[in-house]
Amino acid sequence: MVDPTTGPLLVLGGRSEIGLATAVRLAAGRPVVLAVRPGPADDAVRACRDAGATSVSVVDFDADDVATHPDLVDRVTAEHGPIGTAILAFGILGDQRRAEHDPTEVVRILTTDFVAQASLLTILADRFRAHGGGTMVAFSSVAGVRVRRANYVYGSAKAGLDGFASGLADALHGSPVRLVVARPGFVIGRMTEGMEPAVFSRTADQVADAVADAVRSGHHGELWVPWQLRVMFSIAPFVPRALWRRLPR
Known part of the structure; x- marks a missing residue:
């Protein structure tokens, strides 16, 4: 049986603010693998080491290249052992105005925020069942609870992810595999820089606190x-x- 609190921690989107903040809270005493787009990740590696990770590795990760997902998960498992916790922390807001006229932007948003997430959740759930346990964290959003006109492309991607993850959580009920479906509201950070914070806004650190507590408690x-x-x-x-259609994003 894999212990989700001590087994290897995989962060898909290891440079994201929420992903890294959550990793720091869960890193102590375990190996951490940061899956990131090619580029420097020194600050993220340092943060996890300072948080007490026994080792920190970086692997290249292109979320939109779904054909590579099985190999990525299997390679991490082969090198570090069965994954204890996997955090899916990648995503994009996209350009809503452009998406209303450009189908390639629509596809880009839906691929990253829904299709790629569903692919990885399926692969991870399958591997976790085989290894006897583990915890996954998927970041949904209140934007997908009821889609708003102001960001309906992003919102529809999150609605799809939320439905998929909720159904998968039901399918995993009674098994040793857990799935935390986080639904934050407006998160203040790089992704939303320049936007007016909404009611009940939270920082990446505050969201990470809640998610880390949920993982530790077996939520x-x-x-x-x-x-x-x-x-x-x-x-x-x-x-x-x-x-409703007049509400801001």
Whole structure:
């Protein structure tokens, strides 16, 4: 049986703010593998070492190249042992205005934010079942709970991911494999720089605190960050469409 709190930690999107912040909170006493696009990752490596990781490795990772996903997961397992926790922390906002006229931008957003995520969750769940356990973290978003006109391409990708991950969590119920489906609201950071923070906004560190606590406690299923968003979005289906379409992203 794989211990998700001590087995190798794989961070897919190892330079992302939320991914790295979560890794730092879970790194102590275990090997960490940062899967990143080609480029310098020295700061991320240093942060994980300073957090107590027994080793830190960097592997090249192109999320959109789904054909490479099985080999990546199998290579990490072969070199470091069965993965204890996998954090899927990659994603893009994309350009909504461009996407409304350019189908290639639509495909780019949907591929990274939904298709690639579903691919990796499927592969990881299969490997974790075979190894007797493990924990996955998928980052959904309140943007996918009810899609808004202002960011409907990104929102629809997150809606697809949320539905897929929620269904997978149900399929894993009763098994030693856990899936945390994190649903943060607006996250203040590089990805949202220049945007007006929404109500109940959180920083990457605050989201990472909640996710790390969920992993350590053995949480399985949805995780609203912060919890107040669950209450807020419970009424979202009842907001008239004429009003909903005017809401900002």
